[in-house]
Amino acid sequence: MIVFRLCKEKYRNELSGKGAEMSGGRWNSIGNAIIYTAESRALCTAEIAVHTPLGIVPKDYFLISIEIPEDIKIKQSDVNSLPKNWRTFPHIPGTKKIGDEFVNQNDFFVLKVPSAIIQDEFNHLINPGHKDFTKIKIQSVESFKFNQRLFDR
DSSP, X not given: OEEEEEEEGGGTTOOSOHHHHHHOBTTBOTTOOOEEEESSHHHHHHXXXXXXXXXXXXXXXXXXXXXXXTTSOEEEOOGGGSOTXXXXXXXXXXXXXXXXXXXXXXXXXXXXXEOSXXXXXXXXXXXXXXXXXGGOEEEEEXXXXXXXXXXXX
16 A cells, blocks of 8 residues: 655655644643555645645645555544544544554554544554564655645635
């Protein structure tokens, strides 16, 4: 399986989850390292776009294509068991708890969660502390240019 991650140039060679560990996110609390990836380039683009003010086109981004071996067991979050308001912003404690438990239990390498932005699309959260972390392969790291129309008013 190939998953994708967009990141600033200075982090293009780093897959550590440290950024999410320092700031937290929808699926993790501050203090828990996790690597956010998406099942498509388009979903990666949407994830960056919703966090960028209108009128500002993100610059200096790179797209990382990551190969996760097919034999890796993936835990899938049950959409029906998520809290009713799981898509809201700011992120609610209920979704953070799901990701924190995933990291702390360390039973699975990847947690598949629904995208809060694009219905029926999925993000894949990678636990950098899992024993299988060395099995992933970075397929490519390439410069990524956003289309200005995504950020126009």
